[in-house]
Structure formats: structure tokens, C-alpha cells
Amino acid sequence: MLNVGIIGASGYTGVELARILSIHPEVKLTVATSRQYAGKPLSAVFPNLRKRVDLLCEDLTPEQLVDRADFFFAAVPHKTAMALVPTLLAAGKKVVDLSADFRIRDAAVYEQWYQPHTCPELIAEAVYGLPELYREQVKQARLVANPGCYPTSIILGLAPLLREKLIDPSTLIIDSKSGTSGAGRSASVDTLYCEVADGFRAYKVGGTHRHIPEIEQELSVLAGSAVTISFTPHLLPISRGILSTIYATLSSAVSEQDIQALYESAYKDESFVRVCPAGTFPATQHVRGSNCCDIGVKVDARTGRVIVMSAIDNIAKGASGQAVQNMNLMNGFAEDCAIRGAAFFP
Known part of the structure; x- marks a missing residue:
């Protein structure tokens, strides 16, 4: 024990x-x-x-x-x-x-x-604690840096495309929405009920969010060259959940079927990354309370862009669930021990 x-x-x-x-x-x-x-x-x-x-x-x-x-x-x-x-x-x-x-x-x-x-x-x-990318390093680590919530949703969403060099990294635009628990438990006017309920707004606009260097660091490793992103986070009137929508220009003509197959192959052995069936897309209520990251992909043939959507629970896969996943690996436990449960729904 x-x-x-x-x-x-x-x-x-x-x-x-x-x-x-x-x-x-x-x-x-x-x-x-x-x-x-x-x-x-x-x-x-x-x-x-x-x-x-x-x-x-x-x-x-x-x-x-x-x-x-x-x-x-x-x-x-x-x-x-x-x-x-x-x-x-x-x-x-x-x-x-x-x-x-x-x-x-x-x-x-x-x-x-x-x-x-x-x-x-x-x-x-310190080992960056995204097991889907650094599993073997995490197993040997004594200090793991648990990833941020936005970075988790974005890096997992983009990893297959960047590894295969199927997109132009200079065209990356990322639009993420988070529930209010991402701001923490301390009292703040910005997260009061009357300030959040029935509304939707962006914050930290213009490349000022602190997760940007973390995201760019890991995307650059995947791409094999420096990556700079345009990232805008938004605050949703929900308690927990992140939905990231990512846009990038394809570097060559690739079919949506091929990209779907790429993602399914990349994550087929991952317990906590679920690729949505073709033509369907993730939603925060389908991951709420779970350690899962759901990903959906779509090609916009008219513009030559690929659109990737990913959903996580910001407190679970975006923080504590992933931290336990890392602890399990560091101590030789089953990786999904205590975190294998499905999302609670509705």
C-alpha cells in the first residue's frame, strides 16, 4: 500500500x-x-x-x-x-x-x-506528464510536471497531424472554451454566478494566456520545428469541461477518411483517448467526471483546412485524473486504476 x-x-x-x-x-x-x-x-x-x-x-x-x-x-x-x-x-x-x-x-x-x-x-x-506522449519517461520519473488543462486538450488533438507533417504549423488557430472551475476556487468577481450565467466571453485575448508557452513547447517537439499559435480561451457558464476547436491548413491533399484513419490508428491502444466515429464530434457532457479525451476531425475541402475538436474534463484529464494516471505509471500500478470510470451523464 x-x-x-x-x-x-x-x-x-x-x-x-x-x-x-x-x-x-x-x-x-x-x-x-x-x-x-x-x-x-x-x-x-x-x-x-x-x-x-x-x-x-x-x-x-x-x-x-x-x-x-x-x-x-x-x-x-x-x-x-x-x-x-x-x-x-x-x-x-x-x-x-x-x-x-x-x-x-x-x-x-x-x-x-x-x-x-x-x-x-x-x-x-522533470518529465512532462502527458502519458500518451511520454509514458516510458513517466514510468522512470521521480518528478512529473502534470500538464495544464488547455494544453492537454490541444496537444492530444494535434499530435497525429504534427507527427505526420500533414498540416502547416504556422496556420494554427485554436479556440478553447472552459468551465469556471478552471479559474480555481478562490472568490473572484469574474466567476460570480451573475457574471457568468447566461453569458459567454473570451479572456486573455491576443496571445496572453500563460498556457501558450507550454502548448508551443510540446507542439514544437511533435512538429520538429518551432511552432507559434494563435490561441483564444473562452469562459463557459458550466462548472467543468473544456472544448477546443483547432484549425490548420493541410500541407497536402489528404482525405477526411485518411485523417480519420490516422487518428484511430494513433490512439487505438490508448485507454483515455477516444476518437469519435466519422461525422460525429465531442461534447463536454460526454467526458464530464471522466479521465477521457474525446477527439473528432473534419476536413473543410473548400478552404483546405482540417478542423480538430477535443473535449476533456478540465479537473479530471485536465488535472487530477491525469495526475493519478501519472502516479499509477510511476509506481507500477495499472495505468487506469481508479480512473477507468465512464463519464457521468446527463
């Missing part, structure tokens, strides 16, 4: 981790931290965990944490993670970090979009 800790258990990713781990047969959740709710039962903060998770929230230093678990999820804000991880690794622990602190391989690029990095020496060691 693997003893597991959640650092930062009082956010949406933290409660989703606790929910998943409560049904995981190979692990025991032994510690959950929260400064805000220290001393309170986690199930008092999140009543959905009653009689499922029996832990008090604690406010602990990294030095205190090392004796409480063998494996840690860092579900804390950017910059906070980099202050915790070195101590945990030095004590022989394994970590999945859900922040952006170790996703971007160039510290200078990270600092342009976030803040100064205090342990850049660990960036080179």
Missing part, C-alpha cells in the same frame, strides 16, 4: 484527487494540507467526501511532510510548488506537481510568463 499526501487539498484539484484516491485500491491517503482550513476535517470543507475521506487538514512544512507519505501531489499555486519539491525529492519521495513550475523546459521562458524560478536545476529532470 502506497502512502500518499495531497499538498493543497482545499482547491478543486485537491478535492478531485481526494475523491479518486478514496477508491484507489493500491494507495492510502495519509495527509492533506491546507493553511486556510487547518484543523478542520477535509469532509467538512467538501461534504461530498463524508464517510469517504477521514482526514484533518493540516498546515505542515516540507520537512514535516516527508515522514507522512511516500508519494505527494503538489496541488498548490505556481511558485509555491518549487519551494516544496526539492525537500521532498531529497527525502526520496516521488512527486506529481500540478502547477506550471516544472512544465516549461526553459527557465527563461518560464520567467517571462510567470515569475523567477528558484530551482531551475530540477526543470531538466
Whole structure:
């Protein structure tokens, strides 16, 4: 039995981790931290965990944490993670970090979009935790950088086309819509019910969203050359889910049937990537609560463009579900253990 800790258990990713781990047969959740709710039962903060998770929230230093678990999820804000991880690794622990602190391989690029990095020496060691691309590396890792939610939906959506060089990367336009849980649990005017309900809006327009360097980094690896994207995120009046619509110009005449076959072949052995039947397309309600990424493709013969649509649950495959998928790989468990369930519907 693997003893597991959640650092930062009082956010949406933290409660989703606790929910998943409560049904995981190979692990025991032994510690959950929260400064805000220290001393309170986690199930008092999140009543959905009653009689499922029996832990008090604690406010602990990294030095205190090392004796409480063998494996840690860092579900804390950017910059906070980099202050915790070195101590945990030095004590022989394994970590999945859900922040952006170790996703971007160039510290200078990270600092342009976030803040100064205090342990850049660990960036080179961290494995980008998208198992569908880096499964073997994740298995050997002691530090995994869990991908962002938008990047997960976009990279999985584009990987087959970029690998086969079937599109012109300079033409990529990406339009993503996310539920409000992507903004986190802290109170904000922008995510108040009356600000979100019955509406739909873009934000971080004009290439300013922090996920852009992460997306471009991984797309460039797939393409074998530098990729620059036009990316516009939008806020949906739903609690969870991401739908990304991706447009690119085909580099040669390729039929829709061939592209459909390419995707089906690329993902036929992947438990969590489901290619929609030809002529059908993903929807957020079909992945809600699951660790799945649904992908659909269509060729616009009139413009010579391919359109790729992908849907994920931003808290599951976009965060905590994928983090557990990585934990499973890092510890030799079945990759789909505790996360194989279907989406809840309706």
C-alpha cells in the first residue's frame, strides 16, 4: 500500500484527487494540507467526501511532510510548488506537481510568463506528464510536471497531424472554451454566478494566456520545428469541461477518411483517448467526471483546412485524473486504476 499526501487539498484539484484516491485500491491517503482550513476535517470543507475521506487538514512544512507519505501531489499555486519539491525529492519521495513550475523546459521562458524560478536545476529532470506522449519517461520519473488543462486538450488533438507533417504549423488557430472551475476556487468577481450565467466571453485575448508557452513547447517537439499559435480561451457558464476547436491548413491533399484513419490508428491502444466515429464530434457532457479525451476531425475541402475538436474534463484529464494516471505509471500500478470510470451523464 502506497502512502500518499495531497499538498493543497482545499482547491478543486485537491478535492478531485481526494475523491479518486478514496477508491484507489493500491494507495492510502495519509495527509492533506491546507493553511486556510487547518484543523478542520477535509469532509467538512467538501461534504461530498463524508464517510469517504477521514482526514484533518493540516498546515505542515516540507520537512514535516516527508515522514507522512511516500508519494505527494503538489496541488498548490505556481511558485509555491518549487519551494516544496526539492525537500521532498531529497527525502526520496516521488512527486506529481500540478502547477506550471516544472512544465516549461526553459527557465527563461518560464520567467517571462510567470515569475523567477528558484530551482531551475530540477526543470531538466522533470518529465512532462502527458502519458500518451511520454509514458516510458513517466514510468522512470521521480518528478512529473502534470500538464495544464488547455494544453492537454490541444496537444492530444494535434499530435497525429504534427507527427505526420500533414498540416502547416504556422496556420494554427485554436479556440478553447472552459468551465469556471478552471479559474480555481478562490472568490473572484469574474466567476460570480451573475457574471457568468447566461453569458459567454473570451479572456486573455491576443496571445496572453500563460498556457501558450507550454502548448508551443510540446507542439514544437511533435512538429520538429518551432511552432507559434494563435490561441483564444473562452469562459463557459458550466462548472467543468473544456472544448477546443483547432484549425490548420493541410500541407497536402489528404482525405477526411485518411485523417480519420490516422487518428484511430494513433490512439487505438490508448485507454483515455477516444476518437469519435466519422461525422460525429465531442461534447463536454460526454467526458464530464471522466479521465477521457474525446477527439473528432473534419476536413473543410473548400478552404483546405482540417478542423480538430477535443473535449476533456478540465479537473479530471485536465488535472487530477491525469495526475493519478501519472502516479499509477510511476509506481507500477495499472495505468487506469481508479480512473477507468465512464463519464457521468446527463
